[in-house]
Amino acid sequence: MKRKILVGNWKMNKTIAETIDFVNKVNEKALKVREEELIVGIAPSFLCLPVLRKLANGIVCFAQNVHFADNGAYTGEISPLMLQEIGVNASLVGHSERRQYFNETNETCNKKLKTLEKYNFNGLYCVGETLKEYEEGLTKEVIKKQVLEGIEGLSVEYISRLTIAYEPVWSIGTGKNASKEIASEICWYISEVISEKYGKEVGDLVYVLYGGSVKPENIKDYVNDSNIDGALVGGASLKAESFLQMIDNLLE
Ligand code: PGA
Secondary structure: OOOEEEEEEOOOOOOHHHHHHHHHHHHHHHHHHHHHOEEEEEEOOHHHHHHHHHHOOOOEEOEOOOOOOOOOOOOOOOOHHHHHHOOOOEEEEOOHHHHHHOOOOHHHHHHHHHHHHHOOOEEEEEEOOOHHHHHOOOHHHHHHHHHHHHHOOOOHHHHHOOEEEEOOHHHOOOOOOOOHHHHHHHHHHHHHHHHHHHOHHHHHHOEEEEEOOOOOOOHHHHHOOOOOOEEEEOHHHOOHHHHHHHHHHHHO
8 A cells, every 4th residue: 555645835924933833733643553554744845844854754855846957057056966975866847837827848847757766856746726717627638748758768667656746836835635436536637647658556655645725624535545656745734733623634
């Protein structure tokens, strides 16, 4: 059986002091639930990564973004080499806010995932359709394109250990979570798209998470579904109490 995964994406929230406070409240539990096959991760800002990495031995540290080059004239960017130096070896790629506000495309996501493979980082690749695409019935078409273009050229071994998060853009930060049925179908579809191209064994190994207005009250509905391996959570991951509640509800 696959382990379950719960990752909190803090976006541009929390100072170093707030990060330390969160870790003090959550780390022990995060360490303990590993025995129950739940992996807990947090993606803080770059500034908070070193302190999280240092203090939180029960929490997997994710960067929210990474550049595809090793170094160079890319003002404001961070490369995997820099992350590696502080002991971070996992990153989100292609979050819808990166796609929307920072012009990330499937092509740049693909470059980033290739760099993550080169540095042996764990990748959490985000995909999801906009409200307009959803209303026009284009969800599967969009998801298929994002998935296949994003992972193009990666080795089958690397694809097998990838995590993909289905996050419909219309459900992120809106309180309008996708129904369990939609989330289940699209998470299943993501595995199916990978199985079709790379073989069922690979499709079965890829982890597929749901994200979009997940909170303590609804997390269980998603994570109990056999097509969904866990959750990527924004708003509800910011308060330690709500994060701990999600861990409890998920394992209940
Ligand atoms: P939300 O964000 O849980 O606040 O909807 C999810 C995400 O952006 O990953």
